[in-house]
Amino acid sequence: MKIISDIQELRDHLRGQNRASFVPTMGNLHEGHLSLMRLARQHGDPVVASIFVNRLQFGPNEDFDSYPRTMQADIDKLEKEGVYILFAPTERDLYPQPQEYRVDPPQQLGDILEGEFRPGFFKGVCTVVLKLLSCVQPKVAVFGKKDYQQLMIIRQMAKQFALPVDIIPGETIRAEDGLALSSRNGYLSSTERAEAPELQKALREVRARVLELSERNVHSLSEIEKMAVNALAGRGWQPDYIAIRQQIDLAPASNESLQAGEPLVILTAAKLGKTRLIDNLEI
Ligand code: AMP
Secondary structure, eight states, rough: EEEEEEEHHHHHHTOOOSSOEEEOOOSOOOOHHHHHHHHHHHHHHSEEEEOOOGGGGGTTTTSSSOOOOOOOHHHHHHHTTTTTTOOOOOOHOSSSSSOOOOOOOHHHHHSHHHHHSSHHHHHHHHHHHHHHHHHHHHHHHEEEEEHHHHHHHHHHHHHHOOSSSEEEEEOBBBBBBBBOGGGGGGGGGGGHHHTTTHHHHHHHHHHHHHHHHHOOSSOOHHHHHHHHHHHHHTTOOOEEEHHHHHHTOOOOOOHHHHTTTTOOOEEEEEEETTEEEEEEEEE
């Protein structure tokens, strides 16, 4: 595997390749990331991965400085997956000048859910993803459904800018107890780690209630959301949101959309101690 930090050197190495597939990450790689590498291999060749902890998408009180950086272990994992190039730019490589041009996603997608609780997050994400796509110029790029809203926003960005790349979604990889794998799981204490699968269980409970609702009107959708938030809070979590949304545009689900059989998704973010976890479940 070639490890490249310089944009020009990356371009030189990829010259003439028009079938490359690309998986951007922030490193501290786990099976979720590696599943995306395998998916990328099915859709293009060579596979290019990137590792870059993108300051632009972190808020001032977030974990940019403490974000886990495990470069050597990551390199070993990517080697095993047969990744051809690891693009691992420094901040100076990727942002040699202050990144003053930014991509601002539309409010109705970028300022809801994660965007409401992490202002500017998706602006930072879109900006770095556009730049990375411009550096690598892949035929396909793979993103995980674990970050459901991010996947949707990047898809829309690629569409509206007519970027010559197909955005491919990868399924969420979970631990045996149901917890979605995440670099931030490493922050959890052992008691918190034992509690963490409750987030996915809460989503399953919401899904069961929503399916029940389509048969007989027991609770409204917003009551179901509130009950789930309260149940998690009762277990010591600090939930930011549990939201039942339409898959198509992440707009709030209504009884009409439920009756019409619109595909729905339940999204959640909640803090357990100091660790903020996100997850989602499609209906
Ligand atoms: P990150 O390093 O957290 O920025 O994630 C890089 C990519 O891996 C993103 O497309 C994520 O959605 C994806 N990803 C993170 N966790 C998982 C997981 N448990 N299963 C599948 N993909 C994941």
